[in-house]
Amino acid sequence: MKTQHKDIDKFLPYGELIRGFANQSYLSKSDLKKSLRKRGIFFTNSEKETLVPCISTLLLSPTEFDDLRTCQNTREDNIKKNTSRLEWHSDKSIIDTLTDFSFQNIIPDDGINFWFNSEPSISVLDKNQDTIAIDYEIERHDLNKSWYESKNIFKGRIVVEKVDDNEIKFIKSYTSFESNFVAENIQRSLVQHFKAINIVQEDKELKKILFGDFSNEDRIVFFYRLSSYMQNSIYFTFKDIINMEFKPDDNVPLPKQIDWMENKSALKLKGNQIHDTFFIREKEYHPNLQFWEMESSFDFTYQQHKGSCNVVFSFRDFPTKGNNAEFEINISNFSLENGSDYSTKDKSHIKNALLDLFEAKKDDTYRNFLKHIESKKESAT
Known part of the structure; x- marks a missing residue:
């Protein structure tokens, strides 16, 4: 999340300074239109290309600039989540094993x-002390960025949950490369700590959901289950698959019907009813295709709130990490009925609660899918 310049209360930007500030993605078109309307300035064209030049010609009052600053500061970064598991051999509560855990050396001193x-901070989330959360904030300074972009704050969280006396689960939440980097190092340090106190065996490592864990065919089935099995939830109603990203598998010859995909490094389908495209619908093509991302749309009813959202299920780093890309989910689009009645903080809280529900359902779907694959192997032998 972008934060304010340390001298923000000491000067009032104008001209090119306010142009760059207003162009940020953290300030929406509606934010700028609202500010201009207060000045009695109205536009039929509401694009930023029109609004930003206008607002940069104005000398804003301190109050007007503070209103724009408030809009900037209430924008939350998009949270991504993934889950991993670890074999564990102890009847101790998790919090009791962390009395001497240290966060030193999580972030390198150089480079x-x-x-x-x-x-x-470490906090206990249940009365049995078997679920804990590690929350952290990191600060980044970019000296080569503009005055309004030079300082960034990124939040992250790791929830460690004891499933039973033989297994623990890590749920990692992050918003940026930096917060994911820190989360990975914290998880690695936790595993080393548990090994040092003989709760985790030396040869055991975190079991993540990786791209290479699936055959091409099974990966497509897993993606479909993530959407269709949400129907079993009391909160979500599946609407459509609206985006899929994939490429032909370079190690498998392409059938003649789809040989036009040859030498394509990435293909993206956006729209409606994508799953009815013939090379996705027809299973004979599945061994030839490597899908790494699917975006689906849902309606939701959560407590007294109703709305719609898009969820991205993704091995996002597949183009660079290949088989080692880790699976993650995030909510890419989110709207509430009567959304103007909600504060930005309330919207963020509801969105994050929905993401937690999706993550839990994804974890159940994956566990059941592993059983499906295992039974399929047994049937083949």
Whole structure:
């Protein structure tokens, strides 16, 4: 999340300074239109290309600039989540095993332009002390960025849950490369700590959901189950698959019907009813295609709230990490009925609660899918 310049209360930007500030993605078209309307300035064209030049010609009052600053500061970064598991051999509560755990050396001293802006905190989330959360914030300074972009704050969280006396689960939430980097290092340090106190065996490692864990055919089935099995939830109603990203598998010859895909490094389908495209619908083509991302749309009813959202299920880093790309989910689009009645903070809270529900359902779907694959192997032998 972008934060304010340290001298923001000491000067009032204008001209090119306010142009760059207003062009940020954190300030929406509606934010700018609202500010201009207060001045009695109205546009039929509401694109930023029209609004930003106009607002940059004005000398804003301190109050007007503070209103824009408030809009900037209430924008939340998009949270991504993934889950991993670890074999565990102890009847101790998780919090009791962390009495001497240290966050030292999580972030290297050299070659890094970010750091903890405070000591990470550990909190207990259940009365049995078997679910804990590690929350942290990191601060990054970019000296080559504009005055309004030079300082960034990124939040992250790792929830560690004891499933039973033989297994624990890590749920990682992050918003950026930096917060994911820190989360990975914290998880690695936790595993080393558990091994040092003989709770985790030396040869055991985190079991993540990786691209290479699936055959091409099984990966497509897994993606479909993530959408269709949400129907079993009391909160979500599946609407459509609206985006899929894939490529032909370079190690498998392409059938003649889809040989036009040859030498394509990435293909993207956007629209409606994508799953009815013939080379997705016809299973004979599945061994030839490597799908790494699917975006689906849902309606939701959560407590007294109703709305719609798009969820991205993705091995996002597949183009660079290949088989080692880790699976993650995030909510890419989110709207509430009567959305103007909600504060930005309330919207963010509801969105994050929905993401937690999707993550839990995804975890159940994956566990059941592993059983499906295992039974399929047994049937083949």
